[in-house]
Amino acid sequence: MTSRSLRNLPSQSRLISQKWSPCTSRSTVKCQATSKQNKVTTKGGSVQVPEENYVIVNFSYKTWRPTLQISGATKDCRKRERMFGGCVRRENESLKVGRYGISAEDLQAEVVNWCLQYLALKKCPTHLLWVIVNRASQKRNAFLEGDLFTNGIYDSAKVTQLLISTVQEIVKSLLDGDKQTLNCSAEVVDSPTTSECSERNRRRTNEDRFVVIPDLMSTYELKHPHPLGFYAVFDGHGGTFAASYSAVHLPYFLASNLAAGENCLTAISNAFNTTDSAFSKKCEDVKVRGGTTAVCALYDAKQSQLHVGWAGDSKALLVKEGQLTQIVRPHIPTDPKESQRITEQGGSIMYWGGVMRVNGALAVSRSIGDVPHKPFISSEPDIETVVLNGKEDFVVLSSDGLWDVVSEEAIANEIYSTLRDNCEEVGNIARKLVNTAKNLGASDNITVVVIFLKDPQRIAEQVRSGLIPLLDCS
Numbered sequence: 001m002t003s004r005s006l007r008n009l010p011s012q013s014r015l016i017s018q019k020w021s022p023c024t025s026r027s028t029v030k031c032q033a034t035s036k037q038n039k040v041t042t043k044g045g046s047v048q049v050p051e052e053n054y055v056i057v058n059f060s061y062k063t064w065r066p067t068l069q070i071s072g073a074t075k076d077c078r079k080r081e082r083m084f085g086g087c088v089r090r091e092n093e094s095l096k097v098g099r100y101g102i103s104a105e106d107l108q109a110e111v112v113n114w115c116l117q118y119l120a121l122k123k124c125p126t127h128l129l130w131v132i133v134n135r136a137s138q139k140r141n142a143f144l145e146g147d148l149f150t151n152g153i154y155d156s157a158k159v160t161q162l163l164i165s166t167v168q169e170i171v172k173s174l175l176d177g178d179k180q181t182l183n184c185s186a187e188v189v190d191s192p193t194t195s196e197c198s199e200r201n202r203r204r205t206n207e208d209r210f211v212v213i214p215d216l217m218s219t220y221e222l223k224h225p226h227p228l229g230f231y232a233v234f235d236g237h238g239g240t241f242a243a244s245y246s247a248v249h250l251p252y253f254l255a256s257n258l259a260a261g262e263n264c265l266t267a268i269s270n271a272f273n274t275t276d277s278a279f280s281k282k283c284e285d286v287k288v289r290g291g292t293t294a295v296c297a298l299y300d301a302k303q304s305q306l307h308v309g310w311a312g313d314s315k316a317l318l319v320k321e322g323q324l325t326q327i328v329r330p331h332i333p334t335d336p337k338e339s340q341r342i343t344e345q346g347g348s349i350m351y352w353g354g355v356m357r358v359n360g361a362l363a364v365s366r367s368i369g370d371v372p373h374k375p376f377i378s379s380e381p382d383i384e385t386v387v388l389n390g391k392e393d394f395v396v397l398s399s400d401g402l403w404d405v406v407s408e409e410a411i412a413n414e415i416y417s418t419l420r421d422n423c424e425e426v427g428n429i430a431r432k433l434v435n436t437a438k439n440l441g442a443s444d445n446i447t448v449v450v451i452f453l454k455d456p457q458r459i460a461e462q463v464r465s466g467l468i469p470l471l472d473c474s
Contacts (some may be wrong), residue, residue: 102154105278109252111140111154112219114163126214128174134221135170136163163352173239191215191229192299193456194389197430201401201438207292208399208447209247216298220252222259229299230254234446235314235399237362238290242279244368246292250275250368251286254298264298265383268309276368276379282373291362291370291377295328295397297451304388306453307393309365315403316384319412322468326408327384331366334356338365347376392453393468394434399448402437409471410436415450416470419460 013083102110115133124132191214200206203299211232217224225286236243253274257267283289293312300307313330331338333349333356342349342358342365350360357363358376370377378420385394414433419424425432430448436447452459462468 009338030066048276086373102156102159104154106249107140107154107159108137108220109249110159111137111163112252112459113248114160115167118164118167131217132167132170132174132216136166137221139166170270190301191227192301193426193452194231194428194450195427195450195452197434199401199434199438199445201446202443203445205240206445207240207243207290208401208445209236209240209243209292210397210447211235211247211296212449213251216251216255217258220255222255224258226302227302228258229295229301229451231299231395231397231449231451232294232296233314233397233399233449234292234294234368235312235401235445235447236290236292237367238370239288239290242290242292245279245282246275246294246368248285249278251293253278254296264300264305264307265385268296268298268307268379268383272309272311272381274366274377279369280371283369284409289369289371291373292366293331293367293399294362294373294381297395297397299451299453304390305393306388307383308386309370309383311379311381312364314397314399314421317398317408317411319394319396319415320392321417321462322412322471324408324412324471325386327386329382331364331382332356333363333365335365342376342377357427388453390454393459395451396433397449397451398433398447399447401442401444402433402448404444405437405440405442406433407473409473413470413473414462416459416468419456422462423457423460426452433442 046240112133115136116129119129119132196210196212198206198208198210211230211234212221213230214227216228216230218227232247232250234243234246250271254267254271257270257274262270293310293314295308295310295312295314295316298307298309299305299315306318308327310316310328311331313332315328315330317329318325329335333339333342339349348359349356350421351357352360355363358365359373362370362373362377364377366378366380368379381397394415396415402411411433414436415429418429418432430450433448434446434451459468463470
């Protein structure tokens with residue numbers, strides 16, 4: 001394996017590290033060119049490697065096709081790189097930056113979000129991810145200097161450039177043997193296995209967003225007696241603004257509320273309403289619009305509790321040894337309580353476009369944002385607390401793009417059968433659910449987050465032994 005994977009490396013290169021991950025079936029070799037004559041050769045051709053540039057070559061275990069990335073390469077080098085066919089490609093390194101203005105109050109949440117995006121693109125190991133995020137967040141005061149802050153608003157592009165440079169410095173200190181960072185990286189939270197996927201599908205844009213934060217409080221450098229995992233799905237409408245803003249700021253507001261001593265239920269409720277108020281103000285200040293549904297799960301492993309909060313029609317399915325529990329009661333205009341609340345406030349419910357809508361416009365009765373439709377559209381979430389006994393297998397959070405076309409029984413069966421056939425496919429389960437919905441005719445955006453409350457290997461063994469039967473989907 002090693003000799004074969006090294007054959008395309010530049011000659012006279014100094015090997016820095018080689019990693020093999022059986023879970024992803026990829027070998028990553030990193031080297032530094034020490035001669036101007038060095039070349040990387042593949043079936044598609046060869047490219048000159050400028051001195052002191054890093055080269056990362058990823059070899060697929062099945063196809064042995066290398067992926068080449070050259071940082072700081074010259075324009076001529078990039079041009080020749082684009083000429084490669086099939087074997088060599090550049091990785092997509094774009095970050096999703098909100099088009100709304102960023103104030104000083106927004107900065108910490110935005111910095112954490114950008115860090116997570118950037119490190120995910122770089123496939124950063126989980127045990128280092130949160131150490132790097134915390135280090136970068138601690139240095140955010142540097143962003144207050146210079147020309148990054150004008151008239152109370154940050155220049156997002158300049159901040160992200162500085163942030164990426166900061167992250168790269170932190171990573172370099174780690175590679176150079178920063179013992180303090182290495183010691184911090186050992187303090188890793190034993191978080192649940194997750195699988196997540198978001199698909200634009202047939203829509204022009206993907207207005208959905210999702211969040212997976214294994215240790216909510218540590219991410220924002222806040223204190224709490226024990227780790228809390230946070231997972232959420234946001235189904236935006238009328239643009240991406242509301243879902244993007246909520247995905248960044250709702251977890252931050254929630255963590256701040258918990259650090260202030262609020263209990264979980266109060267903290268979740270206040271986080272929804274604070275996010276709604278902050279986004280509504282943003283709509284007035286920078287003229288953005290839109291709204292989003294939200295469903296989130298706060299997982300407290302030490303207390304054996306799962307707190308689920310939601311506003312709108314995104315759902316959360318709890319599966320326990322073949323038994324299904326839909327935690328969410330969707331907020332839709334046809335619900336008697338929602339209908340009564342809306343009409344008492346002076347709103348109306350009309351049939352339009354095949355569904356009942358609030359004021360003939362929105363098919364949900366609660367959401368974050370949707371400023372023109374307040375107070376008829378409320379941001380107040382409903383919250384359910386589930387006491388866990390260790391028999392729970394997984395929770396599925398998803399936007400309505402999945403629930404509208406795939407039954408809950410079929411969703412559970414898809415997950416169980418995938419684990420039974422090949423437990424190493426656990427990371428692709430959300431993608432399989434999305435593909436199932438697409439094959440059944442779904443046209444909406446689809447976002448799925450699966451949180452395994454039990455070791456997937458143990459679930460697979462129980463399914464194979466018959467302790468967990470597959471469900472009847474007829």
